[in-house]
Amino acid sequence: ATPLAMIRGGGMAARQGILMRSGEAFQVLKDVKKVVLDKTGTITRGEPAVVEVVALDGYDEEEVLRLAAAAESSSEHPLARAVVDAVSERGISVPEVRDFQAVAGKGVTASVEEHRLAVGSPRFVEGEGADLAPAREKLADLQAAGNTVVALAVDGEPAALIALADRIKDDAVEAVERLKAAGLEPVMLTGDNERTARAVAREVGIEEYRAEVLPQDKAYVVRELQEQGHRVLMVGDGINDAPALMQSDVGIAIGAGTDIAIESADIVLVGERLGAVVDAYHIGVSSYRKTVQNIT
Ligand code: ADP
Numbered sequence: 001a002t003p004l005a006m007i008r009g010g011g012m013a014a015r016q017g018i019l020m021r022s023g024e025a026f027q028v029l030k031d032v033k034k035v036v037l038d039k040t041g042t043i044t045r046g047e048p049a050v051v052e053v054v055a056l057d058g059y060d061e062e063e064v065l066r067l068a069a070a071a072e073s074s075s076e077h078p079l080a081r082a083v084v085d086a087v088s089e090r091g092i093s094v095p096e097v098r099d100f101q102a103v104a105g106k107g108v109t110a111s112v113e114e115h116r117l118a119v120g121s122p123r124f125v126e127g128e129g130a131d132l133a134p135a136r137e138k139l140a141d142l143q144a145a146g147n148t149v150v151a152l153a154v155d156g157e158p159a160a161l162i163a164l165a166d167r168i169k170d171d172a173v174e175a176v177e178r179l180k181a182a183g184l185e186p187v188m189l190t191g192d193n194e195r196t197a198r199a200v201a202r203e204v205g206i207e208e209y210r211a212e213v214l215p216q217d218k219a220y221v222v223r224e225l226q227e228q229g230h231r232v233l234m235v236g237d238g239i240n241d242a243p244a245l246m247q248s249d250v251g252i253a254i255g256a257g258t259d260i261a262i263e264s265a266d267i268v269l270v271g272e273r274l275g276a277v278v279d280a281y282h283i284g285v286s287s288y289r290k291t292v293q294n295i296t
């Protein structure tokens with residue numbers, strides 16, 4: 001049976017929007033060292049918005065937005081939704097596409113009006129045959145400012161860079177400070193590129209991060225840390241994060257979270273606040289101490 005102190009801790013946690021799906025994981029919290037935080041939706045708000053459109057040679061802004069939105073209209077990715085929203089706000093009408101395909105952690109491809117489109121990470125779009133070398137400097141600048149940059153290629157030729165910004169949560173800096181003060185070591189994990197990752201990590205005060213991690217490799221990063229001898233707490237919100245949440249010693253789903261993330265987690269945070277992760281940790285540790293005191 002669950003000791004009384006555990007139940008007491010659970011009640012206190014629940015009042016703060018911290019729901020335990022397993023009492024066991026709550027007891028493991030005291031042994032945790034590494035805290036793996038997904039970038040998008042965990043550290044940031046997860047609501048990217050288009051902030052700059054750079055049309056490359058021969059294209060104008062309206063045309064590249066129209067094409068990018070067409071390719072993205074069938075994607076459920078937050079970046080895709082942001083592109084579609086920006087285009088509908090400008091009243092640009094979007095053509096139908098054929099042969100839509102989404103590649104997880106990379107981007108999408110589709111055909112429109114006899115043209116072949118690729119929209120996604122610069123690396124993905126280059127892999128689709130577009131040489132982004134002429135836009136490299138602009139790309140680096142946009143990324144160094146913390147933007148996620150999505151590229152558009154039309155028939156294998158570079159057509160645009162679209163910069164999207166997603167703000168860090170209001171309490172992110174404070175939450176990271178509190179994590180460190182508790183002796184924990186935060187590690188940021190993202191599918192986004194190296195430069196953007198570095199800028200966001202620096203903004204919130206995280207030194208250790210892994211960028212360009214494909215969705216299927218997130219769990220592998222958790223396992224790597226475990227193989228180094230650490231107990232790992234993983235915090236995430238997306239479908240991509242479910243295997244990593246399962247692999248971790250304690251998995252925390254944050255925010256609205258997708259159903260699959262919630263089902264894969266040991267602890268569910270009702271709100272968006274990153275600080276609730278630290279609250280959960282402290283409640284777990286102190287309820288463990290009470291349990292030990294009650295037994296001895
Ligand atoms: P995160 O780890 O931030 O949740 P993802 O793994 O979902 O990111 O995606 C990683 C990268 O792949 C994005 O930063 C983006 O460059 C690219 N990407 C994935 N899906 C799309 C899409 N539908 N449209 C544009 N870019 C995409």
Ligand code: MG
Pocket residue numbers: 038039040041238240
């Ligand atoms: Mg994510």
